[in-house]
Amino acid sequence: MATITAGDFRNGVTFEYDNDVCQVIEFQHVKPGKGAAFVRTKYKRIMNGGIREESFNPTAKFETAYIERKEVQYLYDDGEAYNFMDQETFDQFAMPHEEVEDRMKFVKEEMTVKIMSYKGKIFDLEPPLFVELEVTETEPGFKGNTSTGATKPCTVETGAQINVPLFVEIGDKIQIDTRTGEYLKRV
Numbered sequence: 001m002a003t004i005t006a007g008d009f010r011n012g013v014t015f016e017y018d019n020d021v022c023q024v025i026e027f028q029h030v031k032p033g034k035g036a037a038f039v040r041t042k043y044k045r046i047m048n049g050g051i052r053e054e055s056f057n058p059t060a061k062f063e064t065a066y067i068e069r070k071e072v073q074y075l076y077d078d079g080e081a082y083n084f085m086d087q088e089t090f091d092q093f094a095m096p097h098e099e100v101e102d103r104m105k106f107v108k109e110e111m112t113v114k115i116m117s118y119k120g121k122i123f124d125l126e127p128p129l130f131v132e133l134e135v136t137e138t139e140p141g142f143k144g145n146t147s148t149g150a151t152k153p154c155t156v157e158t159g160a161q162i163n164v165p166l167f168v169e170i171g172d173k174i175q176i177d178t179r180t181g182e183y184l185k186r187v
Helices: 099-104
Strands: 004-005 014-019 020-029 038-045 052-057 061-063 069-078 079-087 092-096 112-119 122-128 130-138 151-156 159-165 173-177 184-186
Touching: 004 112, 038 184, 079 099, 092 122, 099 122, 159 184
Parallel strands: none
Antiparallel strands: 004 061, 014 020, 020 038, 038 052, 069 079, 069 112, 079 092, 112 122, 130 151, 130 173, 151 159, 173 184
16 A cells, blocks of 8 residues: 655545545645644545544655545436446445435436445535526526526426526527536526
């Protein structure tokens, strides 16, 4: 296994610490006038959840954690879990609603998502960055009232709700940024 020191920390680096996989969110190398230098680190505990802040000696060593990312196809929701299929092996597996529900709100059946696993244990998924979904519910728009930047709520085919410009109508296909849940454009 490869090791990494706290002095090598950069945003996004993953390492093993305290029986968990951690990912650096922020780091700062601090060299006070008196005393030893240290690395102030804010990191996310990937398996257990939660964000922690801690200071490390720059020479402290950690095992590098290799996170495997793999594309899988979303098949269906059985009411308790989302079901997926590995497109290479055709193996099927499920992830409970409570673990990934917030990341699935813009994903519809047959879309491809990325799962993340560590030593074979799946712990998270990433939806596509941009999705195109059909508007299923919204209030009627008003022509000519678009210069104000006003928005109205709408529901898309996955059941998620977002705000859209007034000119968007039921049946329109719109592009959404899944990271922010923002309307991008009409397709």
